[in-house]
Amino acid sequence: MPDLGKYVTEVLLAYGVSIAILATLVAMSWRQSRRVRRDLEAAEARKNG
Amino acid sequence: MRQPCYRSSPVLSVQNLAVARGGATVLAGLSFDVPAGEALILRGPNGVGKTTLLRTLAGLQGAVSGHFECPADEGAYASHADAVKSALTVEENLQFWADIYGNAVPDMVWDQFDIRDLQTRIAGTLSAGQKRRLGLARLGVIKRKVLFLDEPTVSLDGFSVRLFADYLRDQHLAQGGIAIIATHVDLDLAATTLELEPFTATDHQTDTGDEAFL
Amino acid sequence: MRQPCYRSSPVLSVQNLAVARGGATVLAGLSFDVPAGEALILRGPNGVGKTTLLRTLAGLQGAVSGHFECPADEGAYASHADAVKSALTVEENLQFWADIYGNAVPDMVWDQFDIRDLQTRIAGTLSAGQKRRLGLARLGVIKRKVLFLDEPTVSLDGFSVRLFADYLRDQHLAQGGIAIIATHVDLDLAATTLELEPFTATDHQTDTGDEAFL
Amino acid sequence: MTIMSMWEYANPKRFMGWTGHVLPWAFGGAAVCLTVGLIWGFFFTPDEMRQGSTVKIIYLHVPAALMAINAWIMMLVASLIWLVRRHHVSALAAKAAAPVGVTMTLIALATGAIWGQPMWGTYWAWDPRLTSFMILFLFYLGYMALWAAIDDPDMAADLTSVLCMVGSVFALMSRYAVNFWNQGLHQGASLSLDKEKNVADVFYQPLLFAIAGFVLLFFALVLLRTRTEIRTRRLRALIRREGQ
Amino acid sequence: MIALLHRDLLLATRAGGGFGLGLVFFLIVVVLVPFGVGPETAILSRIAPGILWVAALLAALLSLDRIFALDHEDGSLSLLATAPIPLEAVAVIKAAAHWLTTGVPLAIAAPVLGVLLHLDPSAFGFVVVTLLLGTPALSVIGTFGAALTVGIRRGGLLLSLIVLPLYVPTLIFGAEAVRRGVDGQDTATPLLMLGGITAGAVALLPFATAAVLRMNLR
Amino acid sequence: MIALLHRDLLLATRAGGGFGLGLVFFLIVVVLVPFGVGPETAILSRIAPGILWVAALLAALLSLDRIFALDHEDGSLSLLATAPIPLEAVAVIKAAAHWLTTGVPLAIAAPVLGVLLHLDPSAFGFVVVTLLLGTPALSVIGTFGAALTVGIRRGGLLLSLIVLPLYVPTLIFGAEAVRRGVDGQDTATPLLMLGGITAGAVALLPFATAAVLRMNLR
Numbered sequence A: 001m002p003d004l005g006k007y008v009t010e011v012l013l014a015y016g017v018s019i020a021i022l023a024t025l026v027a028m029s030w031r032q033s034r035r036v037r038r039d040l041e042a043a044e045a046r047k048n049g
Numbered sequence B, C: 001m002r003q004p005c006y007r008s009s010p011v012l013s014v015q016n017l018a019v020a021r022g023g024a025t026v027l028a029g030l031s032f033d034v035p036a037g038e039a040l041i042l043r044g045p046n047g048v049g050k051t052t053l054l055r056t057l058a059g060l061q062g063a064v065s066g067h068f069e070c071p072a073d074e075g076a077y078a079s080h081a082d083a084v085k086s087a088l089t090v091e092e093n094l095q096f097w098a099d100i101y102g103n104a105v106p107d108m109v110w111d112q113f114d115i116r117d118l119q120t121r122i123a124g125t126l127s128a129g130q131k132r133r134l135g136l137a138r139l140g141v142i143k144r145k146v147l148f149l150d151e152p153t154v155s156l157d158g159f160s161v162r163l164f165a166d167y168l169r170d171q172h173l174a175q176g177g178i179a180i181i182a183t184h185v186d187l188d189l190a191a192t193t194l195e196l197e198p199f200t201a202t203d204h205q206t207d208t209g210d211e212a213f214l
Numbered sequence D: 001m002t003i004m005s006m007w008e009y010a011n012p013k014r015f016m017g018w019t020g021h022v023l024p025w026a027f028g029g030a031a032v033c034l035t036v037g038l039i040w041g042f043f044f045t046p047d048e049m050r051q052g053s054t055v056k057i058i059y060l061h062v063p064a065a066l067m068a069i070n071a072w073i074m075m076l077v078a079s080l081i082w083l084v085r086r087h088h089v090s091a092l093a094a095k096a097a098a099p100v101g102v103t104m105t106l107i108a109l110a111t112g113a114i115w116g117q118p119m120w121g122t123y124w125a126w127d128p129r130l131t132s133f134m135i136l137f138l139f140y141l142g143y144m145a146l147w148a149a150i151d152d153p154d155m156a157a158d159l160t161s162v163l164c165m166v167g168s169v170f171a172l173m174s175r176y177a178v179n180f181w182n183q184g185l186h187q188g189a190s191l192s193l194d195k196e197k198n199v200a201d202v203f204y205q206p207l208l209f210a211i212a213g214f215v216l217l218f219f220a221l222v223l224l225r226t227r228t229e230i231r232t233r234r235l236r237a238l239i240r241r242e243g244q
Numbered sequence E, F: 001m002i003a004l005l006h007r008d009l010l011l012a013t014r015a016g017g018g019f020g021l022g023l024v025f026f027l028i029v030v031v032l033v034p035f036g037v038g039p040e041t042a043i044l045s046r047i048a049p050g051i052l053w054v055a056a057l058l059a060a061l062l063s064l065d066r067i068f069a070l071d072h073e074d075g076s077l078s079l080l081a082t083a084p085i086p087l088e089a090v091a092v093i094k095a096a097a098h099w100l101t102t103g104v105p106l107a108i109a110a111p112v113l114g115v116l117l118h119l120d121p122s123a124f125g126f127v128v129v130t131l132l133l134g135t136p137a138l139s140v141i142g143t144f145g146a147a148l149t150v151g152i153r154r155g156g157l158l159l160s161l162i163v164l165p166l167y168v169p170t171l172i173f174g175a176e177a178v179r180r181g182v183d184g185q186d187t188a189t190p191l192l193m194l195g196g197i198t199a200g201a202v203a204l205l206p207f208a209t210a211a212v213l214r215m216n217l218r
């Protein structure tokens, strides 16, 4: 851990907030992708089978 | 001058009723009885006052004079508008009315009103006639004994009209219900017809709120 | 894929047309000609695609495939909605459409559509059928040769229906006009009837915007 | 040999094909670059003399700000392609990029605000650059709300495309207006070619990695989300067929 | 009754239902004010509590016409009036749905937007508390106004005109409480008044609303 | 074409047509701000130009959804689209009608309301001039937004969200010109910019509006 001096909160907060927002976006995109993919596969199976 | 609806056996009885629209009396001197299990068809040219009469009987507006009795808490009104929420699905629309009236959605409505295929469709994407069928299906859900129907078959195709007539005859009336129906088409119901034109209000009956100023 | 309307003698000619609603093709393989002075009645159950077809022909939406020819600048569409402004009087409503089309309001419309008595009434106070008559009277004002009518007689009483049929037969068609009419009731016109149900789009015709994804 | 036009790749099926292969690499590259850039920046760069350790925020703030603008530009190009050539994939790519762009805007705003407290003594100032970002944020919100409000996907694509184009013009005008309205506190562009004014190399190199990471992450997310949109459309079409 | 609340919340959160848009309007007003007034921190922070309250009030106002108008247009309202639930309950539920979809989000968002206006940090708590205390009154009063204008097509602006004067006391006490809080003065009186207005409005206005609805449906 | 303008003005001035309500909304916002901000003359007069412009903008905004929505609902819009006048002309006429019923009254009323906010007397002229110069842009931009959202039921708030960012340059230059005028600074640049925005918007946006209308009617 580097010495962040008197700005510990600010720097950590900035990193924390940004990474949290990015992670949320990635997670949401991924979950949505998986859900749609599953639904689509089910629909294809119904169509073909 | 809201007329009270007394609790009694489902019989609708109207005595010397006069109804007004936009400050002018349109119909006067109406008297009729509709016993349980019977329907009454209201006929008359456009603008004679059918909608006005139905709204009065349904308790949505007051009568000018005369009075009527109908079973308390048993009336249901179906107007030109369908009361269908475009953003909800067909099923959610019916479920809402079922909840409001404390019923469940009976399974038979899906076939009775030919909307089983549409069950999960967003109501906003229905065609005119399909939306109308959904609007009518509400009647099958809320199970009221006295129906006031204002041109219920507008936009319906022949098959759907027959389907609806069947519902009225075999389900609603057969179970002792009452229906007052304003319509211009032939519904193929064994029902009395009331021609409204003779009851058009004459000049000296034509004033309501304004009578103080005359 | 808006289809052009070529200028020619008033004849409507449709070749192998397919039309879509909400991203799904509802009717396909339609071909018909309507010569000047004739009417075509569209029939079919609710949801078959009558409204969709009329909107396509009136140029309000694009066709999926096929094409049609109709006299340029001669089409007029009358939908479920009446395009009546509640805040204007009956006369002002008609005058507006006359101005837009650069005509005068012909005196005969007042009788032809039985609205002479209503001339100075605020349109918002009309009954359902009276409003409909006003909506139809617009057709007599704008004098277009090709009419696309979507259930024009909804809410009209028997007398008004006959009056409107008379207008179509004796005025519009007699002067070489064309009318395509979607309706569930019998209009008593000498007209060809086109049953739309056989043209319902089958599976492999069913995609429009989505075809890229199949 | 036939020369394949670039539009061939925009065919949904083809698009699903090649993106399927590219996607893992894009995500992998993004992860590598972000890890290198952020760890290098966070752990192995010195403090700046005036800003102290807050300078480390630059590795998040600047890439996010860059991508926020670039995402909008990408949406503009994709909208134009849709309007001119009607390639469904480009419309869906524009739709897919908006949430990513708005997230980037949000990160730039959040890190900037957090940075502003120690540097300027306030979380927010109506500085031109900050203000234009706020306006950009509003444009993103309006754009996404319009997509969400329209049912017919092709019509939604048409309308949002026009909004994107008109909005871009007004965003530029707002930028100019805001400059006129208030001259600000914010740093000038430090990535300019003028070496003198640039940030020192120690900060510069990890920053480049972080920027590359954000670019790749943006690319990967847009691909992923576009794939989801394409699948949604196909699912819609299939369900409609079943209904018949 | 729960069904009605459930449906209204469902409709609000469906596409095009308008949930969150009140919030966005709030954001936009707060952003526009500096463009108009100029960017000076001192002035902005001085007027921040007032602007936040006025903006919240306008945001609440603009979503009022959805309360009854949609139900009126598609005929649901006539049917609800003849359904076996009292119109008073309908009025309460409608106001509750409006508060949940507008008032609560506004109160939560206010501190964030306060940052944009350089709101004094000590005021954040007061803004949230006064908004939470005051917005129920805004919803109930607004529901009454919506019921008054329900028969009028596109009555939105008329509705604003009728409702805004009714909002004045709530606004005065709400903004005053925040300003006193910032200045370290006594806030008990304005907070009490604010609570009193809300309590009174919630207890009494639904009866007026129901009465007005009955008249309008006649 | 004159017929359309005539009808729209007629509809606006008929009962329930909404003429004058924009004005009243303007009045109300201006009255509310002192309740929120507090009664100190110095602050009020300092923020008066900005508040007047923001209020005018909100008042213009709120009447936007009437521009096309009513015609869409009753089917007139489809008929206008198939009538023998170009949709571009419809767009221009609609914007003109909106300006005549909203922008002009606002510009005329602004000085009167300025008194309530202790607006500097030297600023009155500037307020009127900038509003007259800027409100046509607000109407034209708003018409575009209204065309975008015409198919969306109760799209009013969405419309605000879309239109407000587009209003930013107009607002900035308008309010800035007034403020500079009061301070005795050079007002030529902001006035020129304001005129430029209006001219550009009036010349180009109707085409976008017509295109969007066509898409929406499809």
Ligand code: HEM
Pocket: D058, D061, D062, D065, D066, D108, D109, D110, D111, D112, D113, D114, D115, D116, D117, D119, D120, D123, D124, D129, D130, D131, D133, D134, D186, D187, D188, D189, D190, D191
């Ligand atoms: C909410 C507040 C802020 C926003 C929206 C914001 C936005 C931006 C934007 C748009 C850029 C442009 C990137 C580019 O053009 O290259 C940027 C760069 C930058 N910002 Fe901020 N900023 C904010 C606050 C701050 C603060 C408080 C600081 C530090 C005191 C800061 C320092 C920088 C630096 C050093 C750059 C890099 C300049 C460059 O390389 O171009 N920013 N910011």
Ligand SMILES: Nc1ncnc2c1ncn2[C@@H]1O[C@H](COP(=O)(O)OP(=O)(O)OP(=O)(O)O)[C@@H](O)[C@H]1O
Pocket: B124, B125, B126, B127, B128, B129, B130, B155, B157, C021, C022, C023, C024, C026, C044, C045, C046, C047, C048, C049, C050, C051, C052, C053
């Ligand atoms: N927005 C939409 N999304 C999906 N499907 C739709 C949409 N609008 C209409 N449909 C469907 O398209 C079909 C054709 O509708 P259309 O309105 O043309 O029928 P119609 O023949 O006019 O029926 P009606 O006699 O009931 O008026 C119907 O099955 C309808 O359910």
Ligand SMILES: Nc1ncnc2c1ncn2[C@@H]1O[C@H](COP(=O)(O)OP(=O)(O)OP(=O)(O)O)[C@@H](O)[C@H]1O
Pocket: B021, B022, B023, B024, B026, B044, B045, B046, B047, B048, B049, B050, B051, B052, B053, C124, C125, C126, C127, C128, C129, C130, C155
């Ligand atoms: N607001 C009003 N002001 C004045 N007169 C009105 C108003 N509303 C309706 N009317 C008139 O009252 C009469 C009765 O209208 P009502 O709607 O009851 O007729 P209806 O029998 O239902 O006709 P339709 O068959 O056309 O639906 C009509 O002549 C109508 O013109």
Ligand SMILES: [Mg+2]
Pocket: B050, B051, B150, C127, C128, C129
């Ligand atoms: Mg009627």
Ligand SMILES: [Mg+2]
Pocket: B127, B128, B129, C050, C051, C052, C150
């Ligand atoms: Mg139809």
